[in-house]
Amino acid sequence: MRFASLGSGSEGNSLVVELPEDEGFLLVDCGFALKEVARRLARLQLELSGLRAILVTHEHSDHVGGVFKLAVAAAVPVYLTYGTREGSRRLPTFDEQVCRLIWPDQPIEIHGLGVTPFAVPHDAREPVQYIFEDTASRLGLLTDIGRSTPHVIGALAGVSALVLEANHDRSMLADGHYPPALKRRIGGDYGHLENQAAAAILASLDRCRLHTVVAAHLSRHNNRAELARLALAAVMNCAPEVIPVADQDLGSAWLRA
Numbered sequence: 001m002r003f004a005s006l007g008s009g010s011e012g013n014s015l016v017v018e019l020p021e022d023e024g025f026l027l028v029d030c031g032f033a034l035k036e037v038a039r040r041l042a043r044l045q046l047e048l049s050g051l052r053a054i055l056v057t058h059e060h061s062d063h064v065g066g067v068f069k070l071a072v073a074a075a076v077p078v079y080l081t082y083g084t085r086e087g088s089r090r091l092p093t094f095d096e097q098v099c100r101l102i103w104p105d106q107p108i109e110i111h112g113l114g115v116t117p118f119a120v121p122h123d124a125r126e127p128v129q130y131i132f133e134d135t136a137s138r139l140g141l142l143t144d145i146g147r148s149t150p151h152v153i154g155a156l157a158g159v160s161a162l163v164l165e166a167n168h169d170r171s172m173l174a175d176g177h178y179p180p181a182l183k184r185r186i187g188g189d190y191g192h193l194e195n196q197a198a199a200a201i202l203a204s205l206d207r208c209r210l211h212t213v214v215a216a217h218l219s220r221h222n223n224r225a226e227l228a229r230l231a232l233a234a235v236m237n238c239a240p241e242v243i244p245v246a247d248q249d250l251g252s253a254w255l256r257a
Contacts, residue, residue, distance in 0.1 A: 001113075001137045001257040003161070006040040007032065008143070008216040009248035013063050015141060015163065016044065020112040020134050024050040028130060028141060029063040030070050037070060040251060048074050053110050055102075055117075056080040057144060058124035059087030068093040079108070081117070083126020104128050105155075118155040120145040123190040131155060132257070138209070139163075139257035143217040146190040148201045156205050161212040161257035163246065164202060166228035167192035173222040192217065195231035202235045210236075212255055216246040 006014040012031030019025055025046060030037060038048055051074045054067055064084070068091060071078045077100045080088070085099050102108060104119040104126075117128035122144045129152075132139040140159035142152065156162065173183055173194070185191050193201070202213065213236055215228040225247075229240035236243070246252045 001132065001134050001139060002254050003132075003139055003163075003257060004044050004254045005163070005214070005216065005246035005251040006037065006044075007248055007251045008246035009218060009220065010062050011220075011248055012036075012065070013143070013217070014040070014066075014251075015246075016041070016046065017113070017132050017139065019052060019110070023111040024052040026052060026110060026113070026115075027054045027070075029057055030054060030066040031062040031064070032066045034066065034069055034073055037066060043251070044254060051076055054078045055115065055130060056084055056088075057129060057141075058122060058127035059084050060124060060144070063144070064088050064091065068095045068098065071095065071098040079110075079115075081126040081128055084124070084128075087125035102128075116155070118151065120152060121147055121149060121190050123185065129155075131159070137161065137257035142201070145193060146188055147193075147197070148204065153201070153204050158206050158209055159257075160209045161214070161255065162202070162205075162210060163214045163216045164198050164232070165193045165217040166195050166198040166215040166223065166231065167217050168194050168219045168222035169224070169227050170194045170196070172224075173219075176222050178221070186219075186222070192219075195223065195228050198228070199231040199235050202232060207236075212244070212257070214244045214246050214252060214255065218245065218248070220248065 015028040114133035143165035
């Protein structure tokens with residue numbers, strides 16, 4: 001299974017996951033305009049005609065802002081929880097006809113790929129993250145989460161690759177220019193992971209199969225790629241430069257789960 005980030009951060013998020021047997025690809029979230037999605041897909045030698053479905057983690061605009069216009073244009077379904085659907089109704093592009101409801105911890109299959117959504121603590125209506133499985137690999141996605149839970153650790157057991165939020169450095173957030181209320185939200189139990197919290201989650205996992213960890217959702221203002229890499233590399237016992245970073249502007253190259 002191959003995967004790649006189209007972009008990751010507060011200005012827009014989207015993850016590509018290839019389907020088995022050359023059946024095309026899925027997107028997880030889309031916080032980009034239609035033309036921008038096509039441009040970013042082209043960097044990976046992909047076209048919109050290969051899109052088969054969009055999965056949504058939650059209704060925040062950097063994740064869902066471009067989803068419904070893209071789904072209508074590509075004539076594909078959008079998989080999302082009931083709470084995320086209801087929270088997305090505020091969007092002017094919302095289209096209930098493309099929605100397909102999913103439930104946390106209930107696996108589904110999309111074009112031969114196993115997909116399991118699991119609940120996470122975040123300040124949204126019914127947020128989930130995802131596990132993707134084929135016969136050889138297990139990819140975990142964990143961004144937009146304020147804190148670890150036993151349920152999250154259990155859901156990610158045995159992943160072979162993990163896209164993991166490392167949103168901020170605690171000191172940079174505390175000393176930065178954000179208003180106090182926003183700092184409390186980001187650093188709270190329903191906000192975003194700081195580097196050491198991400199590393200602690202990684203250290204808690206069953207890592208017997210884990211070979212690739214991607215640092216994702218880095219803040220432009222409150223983190224630096226080298227800090228995120230250092231924190232995760234210490235757990236993976238590797239050089240920091242081995243840790244890929246899903247960049248806001250450039251996304252990532254293709255990676256294997």
